[in-house]
Amino acid sequence: MAPTKATFWKRNQLRLAPWLFLAPGVIMFAIYVIAPIFQSIWISFFEWDGLGPKKWVGLANYGELWGDESFYLSLKNNIAWLVLYMLAVPAGLAVALFLNQTVTGIRLYKSLFFFPFVISQVVVGLIFTWFYAPSFGLLTGLIKVLTGSDVAILANDRLATYGIIAAGLWPQIAYCMILYLTGLNNINSEQVEAARMDGARGWRLLWNIILPQLGPATFIAVVVTVIGALRSFDLVSIMTQGGPYGSTRVLSYFMFEQALSEYGFRMGYGAAIAVVLFLIMMVFISGFIWRMLLQERNA
Amino acid sequence: MFPTPVQKAPAWVRIAYQLLLPLALVVWLLPLIGVAITSIRPAGDLAAGNYFGMPSHFAGFENYSAVFNDSPIGQFILNSFKVTIPTMIGAVGLSCLTGFALATYKFKANLWIFFIFVAGNFVPFQILMVPVRDLSVRTGLYDSVYGLILFHTAFQTGFCTLFMRNFIKALPFALIESARVEGVTEWRIFLHIVLPLMRPAIAALSVLIFTFVWNDYFWATVLVQGEHAMPVTAGLYALNGRWVAAWHLVSAGSIVAALPPVAMFFLMQRHFIAGLTLGATKG
Numbered sequence: 001m002a003p004t005k006a007t008f009w010k011r012n013q014l015r016l017a018p019w020l021f022l023a024p025g026v027i028m029f030a031i032y033v034i035a036p037i038f039q040s041i042w043i044s045f046f047e048w049d050g051l052g053p054k055k056w057v058g059l060a061n062y063g064e065l066w067g068d069e070s071f072y073l074s075l076k077n078n079i080a081w082l083v084l085y086m087l088a089v090p091a092g093l094a095v096a097l098f099l100n101q102t103v104t105g106i107r108l109y110k111s112l113f114f115f116p117f118v119i120s121q122v123v124v125g126l127i128f129t130w131f132y133a134p135s136f137g138l139l140t141g142l143i144k145v146l147t148g149s150d151v152a153i154l155a156n157d158r159l160a161t162y163g164i165i166a167a168g169l170w171p172q173i174a175y176c177m178i179l180y181l182t183g184l185n186n187i188n189s190e191q192v193e194a195a196r197m198d199g200a201r202g203w204r205l206l207w208n209i210i211l212p213q214l215g216p217a218t219f220i221a222v223v224v225t226v227i228g229a230l231r232s233f234d235l236v237s238i239m240t241q242g243g244p245y246g247s248t249r250v251l252s253y254f255m256f257e258q259a260l261s262e263y264g265f266r267m268g269y270g271a272a273i274a275v276v277l278f279l280i281m282m283v284f285i286s287g288f289i290w291r292m293l294l295q296e297r298n299a
Numbered sequence: 300m301f302p303t304p305v306q307k308a309p310a311w312v313r314i315a316y317q318l319l320l321p322l323a324l325v326v327w328l329l330p331l332i333g334v335a336i337t338s339i340r341p342a343g344d345l346a347a348g349n350y351f352g353m354p355s356h357f358a359g360f361e362n363y364s365a366v367f368n369d370s371p372i373g374q375f376i377l378n379s380f381k382v383t384i385p386t387m388i389g390a391v392g393l394s395c396l397t398g399f400a401l402a403t404y405k406f407k408a409n410l411w412i413f414f415i416f417v418a419g420n421f422v423p424f425q426i427l428m429v430p431v432r433d434l435s436v437r438t439g440l441y442d443s444v445y446g447l448i449l450f451h452t453a454f455q456t457g458f459c460t461l462f463m464r465n466f467i468k469a470l471p472f473a474l475i476e477s478a479r480v481e482g483v484t485e486w487r488i489f490l491h492i493v494l495p496l497m498r499p500a501i502a503a504l505s506v507l508i509f510t511f512v513w514n515d516y517f518w519a520t521v522l523v524q525g526e527h528a529m530p531v532t533a534g535l536y537a538l539n540g541r542w543v544a545a546w547h548l549v550s551a552g553s554i555v556a557a558l559p560p561v562a563m564f565f566l567m568q569r570h571f572i573a574g575l576t577l578g579a580t581k582g
Contacts, residue, residue: 014404017485021400022412025393025456032453033419036430043429050433101305103317111568112324115331118564119557120514122532126539126553127330130546136350138333170330175575182576184301192301210301220576227421234516238536255425260432260521267429274425285421289414296410 037278044271050259054268061272070246071273074254077161078230078280081250084165085172085229089221092176093214097206099177100184110181117174125238128167129154132239154240157247164235164248172228176221183217184210219291226284230277251277338362338550345546362551370541371526372552375534379559381444382451382530383512389452390459391504395497397456398463399489403475413464420457424517427454432521446522447530451512459504462577466500467493503574506567510560531556 009016044061046054065071099110116124131139134152144150153163187210195209211218233252236242242249242257249257251273259270305316325332333351339359340349349355366372401413431450432441440446470493478488519533526534535556542548564571 013485015406018400018404018406018409021396021489025397025460026412028393028449028453029416029419029456031434032431032450033422033427033457034415036427036434037422039430040426040428050429097302098323100300100302101316103305103320109320109324111565113327114564114572115328115561118510118560119331120516120532120560122514122516122535123334123553123557124330126535126549127334130549131330131333136348138329138351178572179576182572187301189300205301217576231423233424237516237520238539252423252425256428256517256521259429270425271429274423274428277423278426281421281423285418288421289418292414292417293410 040271040274040278043268044275046268048267049265050267051265057268061269064269065272065276070249070254071251073246074249074251074273077248077250078277080161081165081168081229081232082226084162085168085225086222088169088172088176088225089218091169091173092178092221093180095173095177096180096184100181110178114174114178116171117178119171121168121171121234122238124167124171125235128163128170128235129239132163155244157244160240160244160248164232164239167239168228168232168235172225175224175228179217179221179224180214183214187213223284223288227281230281230284251280334550334553337546338554340547340550342545342547345544350546358547359551362547363555366548366551366555370538370548370552372531372534372538372555374526375529375531376555376559378444378528378534379513379530379532382447383509385448386451386455386512387505387508389448390455390508391501393452393456394459394463394504395494395501396489397460398467399493401460401464402467402470403472403493413460416457416460420454420461428521435522441522442524442528444523444528447518447528450518450522451515455508455511459508462504462574463497463500465577466497470496499570499573502567503570503577506563506571507574509563510571513560 043054045056045058047057047060048054095113099106099113128139131137132153134140134155135150140150140153143153151159153159191213192205192209195205200209231252232250233256236248236250236253237256240248242253255270255273255277258264258266258273305313308316336354337350339357339362340354341356341358341361344350344352344355397416401409435441435446435450438446440449474492475488478492483492513530514532515530516532516536519530523529523533526537529537535552538552539549542552
């Protein structure tokens with residue numbers, strides 16, 4: 001028996017080996033990431049409190065979403081996040097350009113500028129809540145100096161979302177900055193010098209020579225910023241818990257609130273919200289995958 | 300070099316830049332500086348309305364010992380380590396295997412499996428929430444560090460596989476080819492030829508995963524309820540509710556919670572940035 005077994009293995013080693021190497025990771029990923037996506041879609045057709053029996057309701061959860069004020073408000077806030085979060089990309093580039101020098105101590109400056117990204121969003125949220133605190137908060141004071149009015153940003157249903165987004169931009173700008181610093185490090189200096197010889201400088205040099213070379217960095221910065229914007233949950237949960245009057249909810253927080261908080265255990269309805277968020281994300285994910293596919297084909 | 304090095308600029312620009320740098324840094328880090336100062340501020344200052352001025356005296360020792368003695372933050376920190384370290388080992392270990400498989404073998408499903416790992420890594424957590432929580436409840440892993448470890452390990456394997464696969468792909472393939480010709484088994488090729496070359500990737504991923512998992516708040520809220528298993532992110536938020544307006548304690552707690560990833564970042568900075576900026580330079 002033994003020799004034939006050995007030859008079978010020898011003959012098929014190259015065909016079997018990849019699957020043996022893949023098995024543990026693929027099984028874990030399938031159980032905890034891939035299967036739950038389909039289970040969530042399935043659950044979204046039921047009414048379920050998470051414990052008792054599930055009751056099939058068809059598309060009723062989606063029907064309810066269609067007429068739910070809070071859903072549209074969350075969606076609107078998601079769009080605000082998505083659009084304003086994009087400011088992190090040019091802002092990160094600006095900071096990177098500012099720091100792309102070789103003076104003494106610049107390495108330390110770069111790491112310290114990156115600092116906000118390393119700390120937890122819970123801490124970021126707590127810090128900004130305190131900065132926004134009415135009457136004594138530092139940012140509140142600053143706004144008072146600038147506009148003359150005393151606003152409690154996080155208690156104001158028109159401004160609270162923007163206050164949270166501003167807090168989120170802080171670490172996100174740091175992230176984009178580090179991507180651009182790496183990109184700037186790898187710029188083809190001959191091209192830059194040649195363009196300078198031809199009289200290009202300032203904005204034109206940046207726009208025509210530098211930015212095209214920063215393409216890959218920009219792509220990743222946009223990807224992580226889109227993902228970050230749509231994943232926004234921590235800051236909303238820490239800073240306002242969706243309030244005041246639900247005005248700062250985003251889909252991710254709205255889903256959590258419906259499915260798993262004191263407001264109720266509506267797993268089916270929560271799953272339906274998650275499916276909508278997932279579909280929005282899928283538009284972007286397909287785009288990234290498409291680009292990667294083109295790259296792989298060219299490689 | 301872009302922008303033009305300040306060394307080539309007129310003297311006044313150089314001086315202005317040197318002055319602007321520390322100024323910009325202070326403004327940028329103002330939130331953190333505020334927290335650090337408040338964490339050593341005596342409680343009396345806050346009552347007297349001294350929120351942002353100089354502390355009247357150094358109360359760091361009182362504040363930090365109050366945080367450790369009067370709250371379970373020590374337990375929370377321990378829980379965070381209990382979740383983070385096994386996850387780091389698990390996800391990096393699994394992705395060494397998957398990354399090797401996807402980078403070195405040609406087979407039909409290869410690219411598809413790779414893309415599923417990449418796409419899965421980007422999905423919103425909420426689409427996983429209900430089933431993962433349900434699975435944890437049914438397997439008795441809800442409200443324990445093990446539920447968190449298993450989920451994080453599986454989820455982070457996606458990102459790690461993307462990283463590892465691209466890293467191994469950039470290694471010289473002739474190395475593997477010639478070993479095969481010599482009749483070295485695939486497992487030994489992995490163990491003795493490829494794995495030693497993966498050290499920088501392993502280091503980079505380890506620090507990144509440590510930071511990501513340490514800072515996770517969502518799953519810490521969804522999969523854990525009790526203090527006995529609660530990681531420090533969720534714990535700090537719970538304490539914030541207890542320490543209403545005791546900003547000196549909230550600040551000290553925040554510093555304690557943020558310290559491990561910050562220390563990790565400063566110790567392993569080069570690896571950390573190499574990991575984070577993967578793909579930012581080529582292709």
